[in-house]
Amino acid sequence: MKLLVILVCLGTFLSRATALKPRILLSDSIRLTQEDVGDFAAIDFGDETAVSLENGNVSNCKVFPGDKAWPSTEEWARLNRTLGGALLKPKPAAAACYQGPDFDQAECTFLLTNASSSHYWLDDPLVALTQWSQGSTCPLVSDPQGNCTRGGFPEYVVNATNVKHIQAAVNFARNKQIRLIVKNTGHDFGGRSIGAGSLSVWTHHLKEMEFIPSYSIGPYRGMAAHLGSGVESWEEHNFMNDHNISIVSPGCSTVGGVGGWMSAGGHTTITSTYGLGADQVLSLGVVTASGRFVTADPFTNTDLFYAIRGGGGATYGIVTSAIYKAYPPITITSSGLSLSLSQPSNTSTPGPGVVTDADTFWQGVGAYYRFAAKILDAGGYGFSYIYPGANQTFRFTTSSSFLGYTPDAAFAFMQPLYDTLAQLNINITNPTIRPSSLYGSRGIGIGPAPGNTRYRSRLLPRANWEDDALWNRTMRAIRTAAEAGFDNDFYFHGTLTSPTAAVAGWPGNASAVNPAWRENRMHAMLMDAAPAQSAARDAVFRKYMGLLRAASPGAGAYMNEGDPGEPDWQQAFYGTNYASLLEVKRRRDPWGVFWAPTTVGSEGWEVRSVDGYAGSQNGRLCRVW
Structure with a gap:
């Protein structure tokens, strides 16, 4: 409630001088009238x-x-x-x-x-x-x-x-x-x-897009983009390329950037530097439950503007379009790491990145995750999986992304991690990094087939990285849960990003985004792809997700990739904003x-x-x- 009061008061002060009337897309301009209603x-x-x-x-x-x-x-x-x-x-x-x-x-x-x-x-x-x-x-x-x-x-x-x-x-x-x-x-x-x-x-x-070279509202002065709510990430990227700009957009190319992704927060490759998708919104077009079309921004319908940005989609109204912040072009440089746990062999020496001792393998995984805090503090991003294999084997893969780094700079940044891995007797060298790519490169939209994936997730806070006892408890929970995947057909997925209130900027830092995101280090997930759905299987997942919850008391979960059966979901998905x-x-x-x-x-x-x-x-x- 306090956030709402602050937002309304701030809007009263600033709106008289600086708020601009939002531009209207053609699709937003065609509206139902009382004449259309008639006697219907x-x-x-x-x-x-x-x-x-x-x-x-x-x-x-x-x-x-x-x-x-x-x-x-x-x-x-x-x-x-x-x-x-x-x-x-x-x-x-x-x-x-x-x-x-x-x-x-x-x-x-x-x-x-x-x-x-x-x-x-x-x-x-x-x-x-x-x-x-x-x-x-x-x-x-x-x-x-x-x-x-x-x-x-x-x-x-x-x-x-x-x-x-x-x-x-x-x-x-x-x-x-x-x-x-x-x-x-x-x-x-x-x-x-x-x-x-x-x-x-x-x-x-609802696919309309408009580039706004100069936009002003409240303290914001800069470029902007007006996007229909049906625009997908790959379409945003092509739009970025056409106008030589960057917009925070979903990492998956066919996810819509202005719909449910934004409404629950929306993380992606550049959120440690620019904030979540919800943090980018300057104005919204919304159809309310009464059927009225309204504009919601920091000075108009401020309750809707607060709630829709992070407070969940399909709840307070239907978003038809949004005006997003736009930035100059951004380059991304990525470094990959892969470790494998295999059974010992009497006839051959393990190759690079191959480990035959389970404790050493997990120490290597932990070394990367602990080091990733430095990547996030530098504005970067991590994307990782831990897959169980046959005969108690594992494969750990991860990609670390840096904004604005040259390949040489990213290589130098990662080298201390490889020094640590060497000290653990893991035979792997810092790989040569490919040339940087443009965030916003052209793409095409290719969608996956329907499946049966069910997400269970936890937002692990920075406190778990800063306290050795909490860190050890966190890694024990990840290891125990991942090892349970052998018998239960699931795997671990960890995305690492740090969308703090500071990087959210205005007006993102006065939104309904789950406060757990502002302290996040890792969005930890157990991925269930098995077709059988039952109460017994849910009980298995509750057991192992319980370990991650116990290691992060008071934290939360990401609604878009969370479990609809999440216990105490009001706190987990919304925190103190509920x-x-x-x-x-x-x-x-x-x-x-x-x-x-x-x-x-x-x-x-x-x-x-x-x-x-x-x-x-x-x-x-x-x-x-």
Whole structure:
């Protein structure tokens, strides 16, 4: 709450002289009017002041297909006419692989062999890239069993290409009390982009981009970029290249930079120098739960501006566009390291980077992770995996990235690590570093196929690096959890970045970003890729994640790559910001229009899953009294 007061007071002081009216993208300028509504009451606007969850204006459950209150075919058709034909009722793509009226062997073969080498899955209006949260009722497999059913996929999708589309969808869902979901590219590992019996707002095609050579708001003076919420990272990079600038964008090329990635924080290669994605936002275009389109910035709708930047997506409104800070071109220099633990051999000497003693291997892993604190303090980034192999073997890979360093400078920076590894009797030399590359180099968007990955994560703070006892406890937890991957088919993933409040700058340092990010050293994850989902498997993960939590008391987790079953998720994903965010949620969305698992206020509702698996969105959404 204190942050909100500071932000409002600061806005009152500065707005009179320095705030500029945000530029309007074409898609933001096309809006729903009262004339459009006419006598179609189902798409009329709402009034937040006339409703509350407590006064009985909200039903016990969202209306579900088959219910008497479910809209008629004519009502859906009239909504489609209002939308100019943007209402879709698509079938699951994988239905092509199932015997029945939608079976298509050629299409099925394409999906299984070539679709992931194209933009196919990103352009699919239904699919989220994690199948378990949908209920796995129509998984993409080569030998499907049973029938393909809709499961947790939405009933209808609005292919939004302007604000009017989003406003009409929000109003229709609110007035008809239908579950509403928001989907962009489908990079969703927690079930926030799908939902049975829902109407989906698909923001994927809000692709406008505008370069602003000189932008001024509050104390900010500099370049900026106005981005539609459907713009993907590879598109941002091409835009950067065209205009000779840099924008903080997702590391995965097909993730949207202005949607859920930003709303939960958004880390990437350059966040130790420039801050998180949420820290870059200067202004937002938002459709609220009442169906109104508003601008949110440090001086206007300050509660939304605070909450959306780090307080979780699909919660307070639907972001249509954002004005981001832009920087001069940035060069990236990277250095790779790979260690392997193998079984001893009586016939050959281990090669470079190969270790035959487990304790030595883990000392080498720990040496890199401890050294990585220096990389982060220099504004760099680390990206690592620990993979279990056959016969109790391991492979550790990592890449360290430096901003603005020459290859020689990066080589010299890394040399002390290799001196330490030599002292541990690990035979590996500092590798020659390839030439630097431009952050913002041109790329293409190629999306992965749907899978079953489930993330469990922890943000490990700098205190664990600075205290020897905590450090040893941290490495014991990582080792124990990683070794459990042999028998349980999971692996460890650690990204290292340090987006402090200092690098966040203004207005990023007055946002709803999880405070745990400001103290972060490592975003530590256990990656579950096994297709079987069960309470017993969840218990295994809780056991090993518990070790990481115990080693970092009071820290948190990253919602975008966190577990929807995270214990005490309010504290883990939002920290001390949760109470103030809940106030914003209740004020801006008293109807409960926006709901997704582990978002602010979501404890007031639950999915009555038909498959019984925690986190599944295959079921009716109902109030929790």
